[in-house]
Structures are given as C-alpha cells and as structure tokens.
Amino acid sequence: MRESAPMKILVTGAAGFIGSTAAQRLLARGDEVVGLDNLNDYYDVQLKRDRLARLEPQPGFRFVKLDVADRAAMARLFTDERFDRVIHLAAQAGVRHSLKDPHAYVDANVVGFMNVLEGCRHNRVQHLVYASSSSVYGGNTRLPFSEHDSVDHPVSMYAATKKANELMAHTYSHLFGLPTTGLRFFTVYGPWGRPDMALFLFTKAILEGRPIDVFNHGRMQRDFTYVDDIVEGVVRVLDKPAAPDVAYRAEAPDPATSNVPYRIFNIGNHNPVPLMEFIACIERALGRQAEKRLLPLQDGDVPATYADVDALQQWVGFVPATELAVGIARFVDWYRVYYRIVKS
Numbered sequence: 001m002r003e004s005a006p007m008k009i010l011v012t013g014a015a016g017f018i019g020s021t022a023a024q025r026l027l028a029r030g031d032e033v034v035g036l037d038n039l040n041d042y043y044d045v046q047l048k049r050d051r052l053a054r055l056e057p058q059p060g061f062r063f064v065k066l067d068v069a070d071r072a073a074m075a076r077l078f079t080d081e082r083f084d085r086v087i088h089l090a091a092q093a094g095v096r097h098s099l100k101d102p103h104a105y106v107d108a109n110v111v112g113f114m115n116v117l118e119g120c121r122h123n124r125v126q127h128l129v130y131a132s133s134s135s136v137y138g139g140n141t142r143l144p145f146s147e148h149d150s151v152d153h154p155v156s157m158y159a160a161t162k163k164a165n166e167l168m169a170h171t172y173s174h175l176f177g178l179p180t181t182g183l184r185f186f187t188v189y190g191p192w193g194r195p196d197m198a199l200f201l202f203t204k205a206i207l208e209g210r211p212i213d214v215f216n217h218g219r220m221q222r223d224f225t226y227v228d229d230i231v232e233g234v235v236r237v238l239d240k241p242a243a244p245d246v247a248y249r250a251e252a253p254d255p256a257t258s259n260v261p262y263r264i265f266n267i268g269n270h271n272p273v274p275l276m277e278f279i280a281c282i283e284r285a286l287g288r289q290a291e292k293r294l295l296p297l298q299d300g301d302v303p304a305t306y307a308d309v310d311a312l313q314q315w316v317g318f319v320p321a322t323e324l325a326v327g328i329a330r331f332v333d334w335y336r337v338y339y340r341i342v343k344s
Helices: 017-028 047-054 070-080 102-122 155-176 198-207 225-238 275-286 310-316 324-338
Strands: 008-012 032-037 061-065 085-087 125-133 182-186 210-212 262-267 291-293
Touching: 008 070, 008 275, 017 032, 017 085, 017 102, 017 225, 032 047, 032 198, 070 102, 085 102, 085 225, 102 125, 102 155, 102 182, 102 262, 125 155, 125 225, 155 262, 182 225, 198 275, 198 324, 225 262, 225 310, 262 310, 275 324
Parallel strands: 008 032, 008 085, 032 061, 085 125, 125 182, 182 262, 210 291
Antiparallel strands: none
C-alpha cells in the first residue's frame, strides 16, 4: 500500500527496458504517467513499440514521442504538463557502442540531461530521479564498489556521460535546491530486456545453434540485477526525495552525499556472479549447451562489478534479492513466448 497521494510523473525512456517496467509499476499503484521516448533504432524498434502497447491501454498513461535532446520541445512539455516528479531513464545505452559513436552519447546523455534539469528547475518538480550506471566506477578495482569511492577514472564515453550527469545534478541541487537522486544500476536483466545485452544475445545464439562470444576468456564477474528489483528501488527512492546530509563535511567531501538535496545510490544484487556460471544458468533454463568462443577483454569493459548496497538499504529499507536462476528462467519463458519458440 502506498503512503503518498497519486502523482503526475514523467518517465523518460518509457519504451525502454527499465522505463516501461517502471511505468507499469507506477500505473499499478495509481499514479498518472506521461511516458516519453524517441523510439530510436539503436535496437529493434518493434520491441519498443510492443513494450508501449502494454502501457497505452491503461488509464492514466499517455505517450509522447520526443527526443530529450530537443531543447524547445522539452521546455514546452515541462511547462504544459507540470509534473510532480520525474524519473529520467532515457539515454543512449551501451558501453561498446560509445566507442563507435561518441557524439550520440553527448547528445542524448549530456544535452538531454541538461534539458531535463532545466525543465525540473523552472517548473517546481519535487524530485528528479535519474539513471546513472555502475560503469562510472571505471578503473576502480576495489570491490565492492561503494558510492563513497572516487569515480574519476571512467574507461568508456558512456561512463563519462553518466559521471557528467551526476556532476550536473549536484550543480542544480546546489544552485536551485532541486532534489536529485542518481541511481547506479548494475547489469539489469529480465523479461522485455535489451537485445544488445548478454542474456538476450546468449539466449538467441544458443537457440539458433550459433556460438556465443565470451569476453576476457570467461574471467568476468557481474552483479546481475533483476529488473523488478531495480524498479522497486527506483520507486522507493522516488518517494523519498533527496535531502541534505547533516553529517556532510565540506573539508572531507563524500561523493555520495552533500550539504544540498543530492544523493547517489548503487542498485545491485550485491552478489557478483562469474560469467561462466551465468552462462550455465542460461543453458539449464534452455536445456541446451552453448558453444563458447573465448575472446579477450574488450575496450571499455571492466573485469568485475560488485555493488555495495548498504546506503540504499539504510535510505529506503530495500535491497535487490532475486536469485539469478529465477530471473533467467523468467527471461527465457518470456523470450519463448514473445518470439513464439516452441520448446524442443
């Protein structure tokens, strides 16, 4: 049961994996949701349309096709709609693609975020929650990754734009008192997931009898986090606007908090899983073995991720806990239904 009155919430990236799931969660509890997306072709647009098709018949949902980088249109949207709160998930995703097309990341992730901040500033938005990423930890090898650690050494343009978002948010929290909370997502997976992510790629290849590319010769670890857990964390954080940290000391600044309404939290499963174990879970769910093509670590990738989630638990009383085998089985069931694949 919710503790607050229904709100009018903007969800950017509403046709995306996390965005569509977050919109579903908000609608289910009675909020009014305006979903924004530009439906770009970074991956299968039909998948995005099908995610929206689950939302559009529901009372309280409206879709706006718009690019967050469109400054004038974003300003009009915020002025016309007067949102209570904003969940900003729209972004150019993908670490590896950022090596090929860095300009797309600046346009969507930096310019677009600037437009969201300005919209919130000028229209009295109560709280901005936005997606950051575990990628910001970059060259940091101390595990688990803590929000209290420095993140000044990104190893991809994608990570650099997410770090920039955190800095920009702090500036607006400082100058204009805008409550902002950044959430560093750790390898999100689950039904309706992105086709460029490992779970989707591996499942598709195994079912088609093709080899899978296993980077760093399989010596990778990831803190895989189920999408429903991510969304639960997002909504709980949304309901508790960032506030100044009374313990903050300017002479010894903590990157995770501030003396202004600004917070940063990890959202991860707090359980790094070896890549080969991840693949084994997929094989069991599919009932098939994968042919593995072992390859070196790719530029922009990091060998391991592992979330310290103590701060999130203290703030909203929640940490992700869905077991990997359970989450993968749910994804495989969805994949078979969505692509009409009969079990063999």
